[in-house]
Amino acid sequence: MALQLIVNLLLLAGCIGFFVNVSTTMPHSPANELGAEQWPQAILVLLMLAICFNLYRYFKTNKKEDIAAAFRDFVPSIGRLLKSRLFAGMALVVVMALMYEPVGFLVTCLLFLISYGLLLGQRNIPVLLLTSVLITVILYIGFSVMLGVMLPRGQFPPLRNFALFIESLVSDF
Amino acid sequence: MFNLLTSGLSVVFAPKMFVLIIFAVFLGTLFGALPGVSATMAVTLGIPFTYKMDAVSAIAFLVAIYCASVTGGGMTAILFKIPGVPSSAPTTYDGYPMAQRGEAGKALGVQLICSAIGGIFAAVCMLLLSPQLTQAALSFGPSELFAISFMGLSILTSLESDNICRTIISGLLGLLLACIGLDPLLGVPRLTFGTRFLTSGIEMIPVMIGFFAVTEVLKQTNKPAKLQAVGGEDQKSRMSAKMPSLKELFLLKWVIARCSVLGTVIGILPGAGATIASFLCYSAEQKISRTPEKFGTGCLEGIAAPEAGNNAATGGSMVPLLSLGIPGGNAAAIMMSALVLKGVTMGPLLLVNQPQFLSATFASMLVSNIIMVLAAIVIAKIFVQVLKIPYSVLGPAIIMMATIGAFATKNTAVDVILMAVSGLIGFVFVTCKFNSSAMILGLVLGVICESNLRRAYTIANGRTLMDATAKIMTRPVTGIVLLVCAAVLLSPVVKPLLKKKQNAS
Numbered sequence: 001m002a003l004q005l006i007v008n009l010l011l012l013a014g015c016i017g018f019f020v021n022v023s024t025t026m027p028h029s030p031a032n033e034l035g036a037e038q039w040p041q042a043i044l045v046l047l048m049l050a051i052c053f054n055l056y057r058y059f060k061t062n063k064k065e066d067i068a069a070a071f072r073d074f075v076p077s078i079g080r081l082l083k084s085r086l087f088a089g090m091a092l093v094v095v096m097a098l099m100y101e102p103v104g105f106l107v108t109c110l111l112f113l114i115s116y117g118l119l120l121g122q123r124n125i126p127v128l129l130l131t132s133v134l135i136t137v138i139l140y141i142g143f144s145v146m147l148g149v150m151l152p153r154g155q156f157p158p159l160r161n162f163a164l165f166i167e168s169l170v171s172d173f
Numbered sequence: 174m175f176n177l178l179t180s181g182l183s184v185v186f187a188p189k190m191f192v193l194i195i196f197a198v199f200l201g202t203l204f205g206a207l208p209g210v211s212a213t214m215a216v217t218l219g220i221p222f223t224y225k226m227d228a229v230s231a232i233a234f235l236v237a238i239y240c241a242s243v244t245g246g247g248m249t250a251i252l253f254k255i256p257g258v259p260s261s262a263p264t265t266y267d268g269y270p271m272a273q274r275g276e277a278g279k280a281l282g283v284q285l286i287c288s289a290i291g292g293i294f295a296a297v298c299m300l301l302l303s304p305q306l307t308q309a310a311l312s313f314g315p316s317e318l319f320a321i322s323f324m325g326l327s328i329l330t331s332l333e334s335d336n337i338c339r340t341i342i343s344g345l346l347g348l349l350l351a352c353i354g355l356d357p358l359l360g361v362p363r364l365t366f367g368t369r370f371l372t373s374g375i376e377m378i379p380v381m382i383g384f385f386a387v388t389e390v391l392k393q394t395n396k397p398a399k400l401q402a403v404g405g406e407d408q409k410s411r412m413s414a415k416m417p418s419l420k421e422l423f424l425l426k427w428v429i430a431r432c433s434v435l436g437t438v439i440g441i442l443p444g445a446g447a448t449i450a451s452f453l454c455y456s457a458e459q460k461i462s463r464t465p466e467k468f469g470t471g472c473l474e475g476i477a478a479p480e481a482g483n484n485a486a487t488g489g490s491m492v493p494l495l496s497l498g499i500p501g502g503n504a505a506a507i508m509m510s511a512l513v514l515k516g517v518t519m520g521p522l523l524l525v526n527q528p529q530f531l532s533a534t535f536a537s538m539l540v541s542n543i544i545m546v547l548a549a550i551v552i553a554k555i556f557v558q559v560l561k562i563p564y565s566v567l568g569p570a571i572i573m574m575a576t577i578g579a580f581a582t583k584n585t586a587v588d589v590i591l592m593a594v595s596g597l598i599g600f601v602f603v604t605c606k607f608n609s610s611a612m613i614l615g616l617v618l619g620v621i622c623e624s625n626l627r628r629a630y631t632i633a634n635g636r637t638l639m640d641a642t643a644k645i646m647t648r649p650v651t652g653i654v655l656l657v658c659a660a661v662l663l664s665p666v667v668k669p670l671l672k673k674k675q676n677a678s
Contacts, residue, residue, distance in 0.1 A: 135573070
C-alpha cells in the first residue's frame with residue numbers, strides 16, 4: 001500500500017519534471033502547427049490528471065490508520081525484500097545485463113544459469129552444471145552459428161580469446 | 174483468372190519449389206518463435222537462400238518465410254509470455270493464462286488454425302482485389318491513419334475494466350516513453366536530457382521482452398512454492414498438448430471472419446501493418462463480445478482475434494508491394510529489395526507485364542498457410558514438452574533467450590540493460606496494479622499516432638490549431654473512426670454509471 005503511494009508520487013514528480021524539460025528545452029512551434037513539444041505536453045497533462053485522480057481514489061478508499069500502518073511497516077518490509085529470493089533474482093538479472101558485453105555471452109550465460117538455478121532451488125549440482133553447459137551450447141549454436149545472430153565475445157583479452165577458441169572449434173567441426 | 178491461378182500453383186507445386194516452401198515454412202516458424210528474430214529479420218535471413226532462384230521462386234520462398242514467422246511469434250507468446258514478434262503481444266493476454274491452466278495445446282491449436290485462415294483469406298483478397306484495394310488504401314491520408322492507430326489505443330479502457338484509471342496511466346506512460354528520442358518529423362532531441370544513448374529513442378523490443386518475460390520469471394522466483402514449469406504443482410499431469418475440437422473452432426467462426434477482414438484492410442494501409450492489426454482486432458472483439466470480462470483470463474476468442482488479424486495483415490501488406498511497388502511494411506521492403514537485386518522493376522506495371530508474381534505470391538501464401546498448420550503442430554508439440562522442464566532450468570533459460578533477443582535488436586548492451594530495467598519496472602508495475610500490456614500498447618502505437626497526427630496537421634494547413642483540427646475532423650473517414658474511438662474509450666466509464674442510475678430508479 002505504501003509502495004503504491006510512493007510510486008504514484010514519484011510518477012507525478014517525474015511528470016512535472018518532464019513537462020518543465022519539454023517546455024524549456026524544445027523550440028516553440030508556430031500557432032498553426034502541432035509541434036514536437038505539444039504531443040508530449042498533451043500526454044503529460046493527461047498523465048498528471050490521471051495520477052491525481054488515482055491519488056484521490058487512493059485516499060478515498062484507504063483508511064488513514066491503514067496508510068499509517070503501511071508506512072510504519074515500509075522500512076521493515078524493505079529489509080525483508082533485501083533478504084528475499086526475489087531481490088537476489090533481481091540483482092542477478094541486473095548483474096547479468098551489466099556483464100553481458102564486457103564478459104561475453106558464453107561465460108555470462110553459464111554463470112547466470114548456474115546461479116539462477118541455485119536460487120530457484122536446484123540442489124543437484126551435477127545436473128545443474130550439465131544442464132547449464134548444455135543450454136549455453138544450444139543457445140550459442142542456435143543463435144550464433146545457425147542464425148548468424150551476433151553474440152558478444154567479451155572485452156577482456158582472456159575471455160575474448162576463450163570465445164574465439166570456442167568459435168574456432170565450432171567452425172572446425 | 175483461372176490461368177493466373179494455375180500458373181501460380183504450377184510454380185509452387187514444382188517438386189523442387191515445393192520442398193523449398195516446406196523448408197521455408199519450418200524456417201519461418203522457428204525464426205518467428207525465437208525472441209528478437211522479427212518477421213523482417215526472418216525474411217532477411219531467408220534472402221541468401223534465394224540467390225540461386227529465379228525472381229518468381231524467390232518471392233514465393235520469402236512470402237512463405239514471412240507468413241510462417243508471424244505465426245511462429247504467437248507460439249512463444251503463449252508458452253513463455255515472450256512475443257516472438259511485436260504483433261504477437263496481444264496473444265500473450267489470453268494465450269499465457271491458458272498455458273498456465275495446462276491448456277497450451279488448445280491455445281496453440283487455435284492460434285495456428287486462426288493464423289492459417291487469416292492468411293488464406295488475405296491471399297484470396299490479394300488475388301481478387303489487388304488493384305481496387307490499393308486504390309482504396311491510397312486515398313487514406315495521415316489523418317485516417319492516425320484515426321486507425323488511435324482506434325488501436327482505444328482498447329486501453331477495456332484492458333482491465335475494474336482498474337481503468339491505472340490502465341490509462343500505464344497506457345499514457347507508454348505513449349510518453351515513445352516520445353523519447355529524436356522527434357519523428359523535425360529531428361529535434363526530445364526528453365533525452367543531453368544523453369547520447371536516449372537519442373535513438375526507447376527500443377520497443379527490449380522493453381516488451383523485459384516487461385513480459387523477465388517480469389514473469391521474477392514473479393515465479395518470488396513464489397515460495399515448489400517451482401515446476403508455469404502451471405503449478407501437478408503440472409506434469411495437467412500440461413496437455415491436446416488440440417481444440419472442431420466444435421470449439423466452429424464457435425470462433427465469426428471472430429475469425431471479422432478479424433481476417435479487418436487485418437487484411439489494415440495490412441494494405443502503408444505503415445500500419447500486423448502490429449496495429451492484432452491490437453485492433455483484439456480490441457474490437459473484446460468490445461463486441463457478449464462476455465468481455467473473459468478476455469485476458471485465457472479465452473479462445475482472445476487468441477483467435479489477434480492471430481487471424483496479424484496473419485491477414487501479412488497478405489494485405491503484399492497488395493501495395495505488388496500493385497504499386499510500395500512496401501506496406503519492413504518485411505515487404507526487404508522482399509522488394511530482394512526482387513530489385515534480381516533485376517525486377519517494381520511498380521504499377523509489374524502486374525500488367527508479369528502477372529506471375531501475383532499468382533506465385535498467392536499460391537505460396539495459400540500453400541504455406543496450409544503446410545504451416547502441419548509444421549507448426551509438430552513444432553508446437555515439441556514446445557509444449559519444453560514446459561515440462563523444471564522451472565529452475567527453464568526460468569533462467571527464458572531470461573537468457575530474452576537477453577539474446579534484446580541484444581540482437583541493435584547489437585548493443587544498452588538494450589540488454591534496458592530489458593533488465595524494464596523487467597524490474599514491470600515487476601513494480603504488477604505490484605502496484607498498473608497494467609504492463611497497456612504500457613506496451615502505448616509504446617508500440619505512440620510513434621505511429623504522433624507522426625500521422627502531426628502530418629495531418631501540416632497537410633490541413635489551418636490558420637490556427639483549432640482550424641486545422643476542424644479540417645481534420647470533417648474528413649468523413651477520420652471523423653467517423655474518431656467518433657467510434659470516443660464511444661469505445663468512454664463506454665467502460667459510462668456503462669456502469671448508466672447501470673447505477675437504472676438500478677437507483
